[in-house]
Amino acid sequence: MQSSMLYDETLPRVRSRLRQLRGPVRSNDRMAPIWQLIHAIISSRTLDAVSWAALERLMICWAEPEGIMAARPEEVEAVIFDVEHAEPKSRWLVAALRMLHNAHGDLTLGFLSDLPTEAAFRKLRNLTGVGPKAAATTLNFSSLKRRIMVVDTHVCRTANRLGFAFHKDLGKAHTEFSRHIDPAWDGDDLYELHWLLKRHGQEVCVDGAPACGRCPLADLCPSARMVQ
């Protein structure tokens, strides 16, 4: 309990230091939730540049998500060929879109607007191929701007080392990290926090041997000495 309180005080300091270092991160260019979901399904374990290019090709081939839903998975795979695990992702994507259309009669994801964030998160998790990161990005990164933290592998690793989470499993880490979030922070703040921590995980708190010696968070980090 004590450590939980300590970390509750620490996260705002982490955020403020990273913000000072990197500058604020805001986006006024949010995608429609359905396209964000499609990107989320095809993007796991794939470089951002590759997955965004694959999404662009999907949008060129099928201007509307209904076109992807009606396509054969092999046709989708041919378009997203260079993302990791293109074959199962193509099947999952078509299956998820069909599930959504069968349940709601369209692919607007309009039903999410009527649901509290946690319930919307659970609904998305029920779709084929949608894990905790994919569900959270759909809700937070899209025009929905929901107040939910996106925990990817970089954020997860950094959060574990900083003591905000204790599992490598993204779902568990998401739940643990969420307990430390200031109730006053909104969806834009959590969007920013994701990108600040992600960049920190990619450039400083890297997998393997983190650069604790040049880390601006070292005095706040319980793992600093262990991994130096």
Ligand code: SF4
């Ligand atoms: S001190 Fe080291 S382990 Fe802690 S956040 Fe910084 S780089 Fe990561």
